[in-house]
Amino acid sequence: MMRVLVVSPHPASRALLSRFLDAEPDVEVSATGEPDDAFACIKENKPALVVVDLRRPDEDHPLFLGLLRKRHPSLPVISLVPGRLRIFDGRSERVREAHGDTAEALHHLMGSVLQATRDLLAQHLLRMLRPPVGKA
Numbered sequence: 827m828m829r830v831l832v833v834s835p836h837p838a839s840r841a842l843l844s845r846f847l848d849a850e851p852d853v854e855v856s857a858t859g860e861p862d863d864a865f866a867c868i869k870e871n872k873p874a875l876v877v878v879d880l881r882r883p884d885e886d887h888p889l890f891l892g893l894l895r896k897r898h899p900s901l902p903v904i905s906l907v908p909g910r911l912r913i914f915d916g917r918s919e920r921v922r923e924a925h926g927d928t929a930e931a932l933h934h935l936m937g938s939v940l941q942a943t944r945d946l947l948a949q950h951l952l953r954m955l956r957p958p959v960g961k962a
Contacts, residue, residue, distance in 0.1 A: 832857040833864045834879035861890035874950040902946040
């Protein structure tokens with residue numbers, strides 16, 4: 827089982843993302859609305875991926891994202907920001923556009939989150955299965 831941590835201050839968003847990602851095989855989802863709880867979860871049992879919802883500009887979570895990237899620079903992160911999906915694989919970041927407030931736009935956004943999650947978890951598995959290189 828690969829762990830995914832969902833961080834969102836909004837219960838409805840947290841529940842939607844958790845339910846959506848929990849449907850994936852071999853994925854265990856935990857969720858929190860508090861940055862301090864998220865750091866405690868990461869310290870206790872490091873997830874393969876963190877999904878952070880930053881779509882509300884009045885929230886303090888951009889600071890959390892900066893601290894997360896500083897403390898765990900190789901941890902893959904998917905950030906939902908207004909109009910975009912930022913996907914960081916531990917080395918580089920790519921951005922997907924995700925505009926609109928309609929049901930169709932939400933469906934497109936969730937499809938993009940799901941595809942990015944699958945891609946990042948596949949990369950995580952490859953890193954785990956790759957033989958170590960270096961001195962014995």
